[in-house]
Amino acid sequence: MGKYEREQHRAPRRRRRNKWHYYIPTVILLVVALVCVVTIGWTIASVLKSQDPSPNDESGPNNITINTQPTTEATEPSTEPGPSLDELLAEADFIAAGYDYDTAISMLKASPEFSTDNELGARVEQYTNAKSKLIKYTAMDTVTHIFFHSLIVDTDRAFDGDVDQDGYNMYMTTVDEFKAILQQMYDRGFVLISPYHLAHEVTDDNGTRFTYGDIRLPAGKTPFLMSQDDLNYYSYMIGTGSGKNETPIFVDENNDGFAHKIVIGEDGYPTCEYMDANGNITTGDYDLVPVLESFIQEHPDFSYHGARAILGMTGYEGVFGYRTKPSYEAAMGSEAYAAEVQAAKEVAQCLKDHGWILASHSYGHPAYGNISADRVAADSEKWTNTVASIIGKTDVILYPHGSDIHNWRKYTTDNEKFVTLYNDGYRYFFNVDGNQYWNQLGENYFRGGRRNLDGIRMYHNPDKLTDLFDVDTVFDKARPLPVPSTGGGM
Numbered sequence: 453m454g455k456y457e458r459e460q461h462r463a464p465r466r467r468r469r470n471k472w473h474y475y476i477p478t479v480i481l482l483v484v485a486l487v488c489v490v491t492i493g494w495t496i497a498s499v500l501k502s503q504d505p506s507p508n509d510e511s512g513p514n515n516i517t518i519n520t521q522p523t524t525e526a527t528e529p530s531t532e533p534g535p536s537l538d539e540l541l542a543e544a545d546f547i548a549a550g551y552d553y554d555t556a557i558s559m560l561k562a563s564p565e566f567s568t569d570n571e572l573g574a575r576v577e578q579y580t581n582a583k584s585k586l587i588k589y590t591a592m593d594t595v596t597h598i599f600f601h602s603l604i605v606d607t608d609r610a611f612d613g614d615v616d617q618d619g620y621n622m623y624m625t626t627v628d629e630f631k632a633i634l635q636q637m638y639d640r641g642f643v644l645i646s647p648y649h650l651a652h653e654v655t656d657d658n659g660t661r662f663t664y665g666d667i668r669l670p671a672g673k674t675p676f677l678m679s680q681d682d683l684n685y686y687s688y689m690i691g692t693g694s695g696k697n698e699t700p701i702f703v704d705e706n707n708d709g710f711a712h713k714i715v716i717g718e719d720g721y722p723t724c725e726y727m728d729a730n731g732n733i734t735t736g737d738y739d740l741v742p743v744l745e746s747f748i749q750e751h752p753d754f755s756y757h758g759a760r761a762i763l764g765m766t767g768y769e770g771v772f773g774y775r776t777k778p779s780y781e782a783a784m785g786s787e788a789y790a791a792e793v794q795a796a797k798e799v800a801q802c803l804k805d806h807g808w809i810l811a812s813h814s815y816g817h818p819a820y821g822n823i824s825a826d827r828v829a830a831d832s833e834k835w836t837n838t839v840a841s842i843i844g845k846t847d848v849i850l851y852p853h854g855s856d857i858h859n860w861r862k863y864t865t866d867n868e869k870f871v872t873l874y875n876d877g878y879r880y881f882f883n884v885d886g887n888q889y890w891n892q893l894g895e896n897y898f899r900g901g902r903r904n905l906d907g908i909r910m911y912h913n914p915d916k917l918t919d920l921f922d923v924d925t926v927f928d929k930a931r932p933l934p935v936p937s938t939g940g941g942m
């Protein structure tokens with residue numbers, strides 16, 4: 453049982469200095485310049501009695517940048533001394549370990565000591581040499597995509613024989629299993645990429661279309677994608693009651709042994725809050741986000757250019773464990789509700805700043821393949837209004853139940869559901885598929901299959917996982933057997 457209960461106070465992670473720190477003087481200059489330009493602009497505008505300020509900056513989902521590094525707002529001039537040479541080199545080494553040699557080289561060259569310090573020059577040479585050995589990955593249509601639900605921390609409470617036990621056993625993965633999977637995939641040369649590395653939109657003389665990306669890795673490395681569905685910490689998992697009414701449910705000691713919310717850790721990285729069987733709440737590596745983050749801190753070569761996983765959220769109980777569903781406001785009171793929304797917004801920003809990609813998993817978790825086009829449109833709109841309003845827009849959707857809106861053929865504009873989702877901003881569509889890989893580069897979208905690495909798959913189809921890890925050494929002995937083979941899905 454729960455060895456994690458005794459691991460609650462894990463050692464703090466090495467806190468990385470923010471590499472943008474080195475550019476602060478430049479950024480300050482730019483800000484000053486911007487202020488001047490804006491001031492002059494306003495003056496001219498008022499002289500000309502210009503009608504109106506510029507329209508709202510609604511950058512479309514296509515313009516989403518790949519947040520591969522933490523970002524810093526350059527609003528306050530820093531009086532801190534610059535980083536030491538050792539800190540600069542450690543940070544550059546971390547970035548270079550993720551195969552982003554160009555950024556690492558730029559960081560060193562931007563140092564005022566670059567022209568005088570031999571170590572910096574030697575490091576640049578080392579990075580340049582390593583970069584020259586990278587090989588363009590060409591088997592893009594074979595990139596695999598694995599996914600998980602919330603991870604089980606305490607198997608005693610998840611597998612306690614209550615009505616939820618079978619669902620957890622079938623559709624969930626334990627923290628121990630997840631850690632073993634990461635280690636074995638790392639040992640086999642897998643490297644986590646983002647969907648934006650895999651495929652993206654380009655515009656040139658031939659118009660706008662989707663194309664595969666340019667991924668460069670050392671020989672023997674294999675890129676893969678990862679996602680997590682339902683990062684909501686639903687009531688049935690974390691407390692007493694179903695939560696399917698208009699009263700929000702918060703964590704209590706009857707929780708089933710899962711983390712119950714994402715919070716921002718003391719080191720600025722996203723982490724999880726967890727209540728143990730005695731009702732004590734601690735923060736630490738209790739779910740996919742912090743476990744993967746810690747693993748990458750230890751093994752930066754597991755993440756390509758700072759990639760993290762895709763996180764899919766529904767809206768019907770709020771996001772990340774915050775009870776942000778609008779109809780909860782009446783029961784909670786405006787102040788408490790506003791606090792939940794504010795906290796969820798901050799967590800969303802923190803996740804994005806650290807490279808995580810936030811995605812739609814629909815509002816109400818209906819099977820998009822089985823419902824009418826009108827219902828898909830209504831559900832998608834509700835997600836936009838109640839979830840995107842908190843976590844921001846996205847162009848990635850993880851279909852609930854893995855239920856795709858079309859067969860294996862390409863989406864076309866005859867497909868009403870596709871047109872709706874496209875107009876709602878989606879360009880990356882992911883279903884669930886048992887095959888090793890299933891990728892489809894459409895004219896104006898990317899679509900892919902995802903593999904569930906859960907109890908049902910590991911117990912019933914271990915042969916389908918041999919490319920990734922050895923099921924015998926991963927499978928958690930605490931699972932009740934046999935793992936049921938049919939259920940309602942999740």
Ligand SMILES: [Zn+2]
Binds near residue numbers: 817853
């Ligand atoms: Zn789901």
